[in-house]
Amino acid sequence: MSAPIVLLLSGPNLNLLGERDPAVYGTATLDDHVATARAAAAEAGLDLEHLQSNHEGVLIDAIHAARGRCAAIVINPGALTHYAWSLHDALDAFAGPVVELHLSDPKAREPWRHLSVVEPVAVATVAGRGGAGYRDAIAVVVDHLGR
Ligand code: DQA
Numbered sequence: 001m002s003a004p005i006v007l008l009l010s011g012p013n014l015n016l017l018g019e020r021d022p023a024v025y026g027t028a029t030l031d032d033h034v035a036t037a038r039a040a041a042a043e044a045g046l047d048l049e050h051l052q053s054n055h056e057g058v059l060i061d062a063i064h065a066a067r068g069r070c071a072a073i074v075i076n077p078g079a080l081t082h083y084a085w086s087l088h089d090a091l092d093a094f095a096g097p098v099v100e101l102h103l104s105d106p107k108a109r110e111p112w113r114h115l116s117v118v119e120p121v122a123v124a125t126v127a128g129r130g131g132a133g134y135r136d137a138i139a140v141v142v143d144h145l146g147r
Contacts, residue, residue, distance in 0.1 A: 003047045004071035006141055008037050009059055010052035011078030017103075025103050026130050033134045037074065040138035044147045046071070048138075056084055063090040072141040074134075076101040081116050091121040097144040101137045102127040 018029035034050045041048040091098050105128030106113035124140045126133045
């Protein structure tokens with residue numbers, strides 16, 4: 001039997017990690033973080049797929065395509081976190097566990113980052129842990145899948 005799939009989604013501007021605001025987001029690239037998540041998933045016998053997009057609709061299409069195909073979703077929605085209710089609704093229509101992930105802690109930053117529209121449909125939020133958060137988010141998935 002093939003391994004359950006965890007879908008890791010990265011929202012707008014996360015393709016710039018490594019160059020973008022290193023004081024806030026660190027110097028590791030998105031590829032580095034994906035490798036961390038993939039290794040943690042593999043340890044638990046899970047496959048990891050990753051998609052980064054700067055477009056809300058592309059992320060929503062990927063969430064729809066994950067229905068019935070992927071066991072869990074880990075998502076760092078970038079700034080879409082704070083206003084993209086269509087992303088909320090798409091995640092709400094996904095049956096498996098959803099983990100919200102941020103490198104920084106948005107609630108300790110500017111007031112406009114304090115609202116997360118993803119939080120109500122997530123089983124957990126991992127924030128403020130930098131790159132270690134990618135491992136932590138997979139650990140939450142592993143717990144929820146009972147692996
Ligand atoms: C972020 C936090 C968001 O507020 C911001 O817009 C991002 C990155 C993070 O990982 O800390 O793009 O999701």
